[in-house]
Amino acid sequence: MRSVHAVLISLLLCLSACSSLPNRDPLKINxxxxxxxxxxxxxxxxxxxxxxxxxxxxxxxxxGVALDLDINGQPFASGVTDERGSIGRFSDVVVSVPVSVSAFSVIRQTYGISQMKTLNNMPYILRGKLSGGVFNTMRFVDSGTLNLPGPITGSR
Structure with a gap:
């Protein structure tokens, strides 16, 4: 019976510790x-x-930062960096993350693009995380459209 009480007390202490964590708004990523x-x-x-x-x-x-980039609903690139830094309160910073694209992803995207009439408004989703330890890791998602230049047409 004592072990049951000990477990319940430990559980209550853990829950009260989690409730004391500050409320944070999600990061904004572009x-x-x-x-x-x-x-x-x-x-x-x-x-x-x-x-x-x-x-x-x-x-x-x-x-550290980790990224996964999907284009046209297909996995395209992923990457990581062990860059360290800090972002001040009510502030922003630009972070550069090297990503790799496999030859298979390039072929798949090339085929998908060939089915389209224009390269404008290609949808992307960027998922990632900023590592900050056990309680400070922040996950994020950004989505939008890429506007790539299409073939140049016109008279000479």
Whole structure:
């Protein structure tokens, strides 16, 4: 009977500790750029630059970033960085994450694009996390459309 009481008391202490954690608004993430990087073999690499906005009243410290990028509803690229930093209260920072694209993803996307009449308004979803330890890891999702230049037409 004592062990049951001990377990219940431990559970209540854990629940009260979780309820004392501060309420945080979710991070706001925007893709601000994609730049080519040197790849290896059949791999294509890019640096995805994201703006991370901290809409909270406390400084957010992070020690790594992970990203997954889907384009046209298909997995396209993923990447990680062990970059460390902090985002001040009610502040923002731009973080660059190198991502890799497999040859298979490039072929799949090329086929999907060939079925489209234009390269404008290609939907993307960016999922990721800023690692900040056990209680400070923040997950995020950003979505939108990519507007890529299409073929140039016109008279000479």
């Amino acid at each position: 893709v601000v750029g994609v730049e080519p990087l040197q790849g290896e073999g059949m791999e294509v690499r890019f640096a995805v630059r994201i703006r991370v906005q901290n809409p909270n009243d406390n400084v957010l410290t992070y020690s």
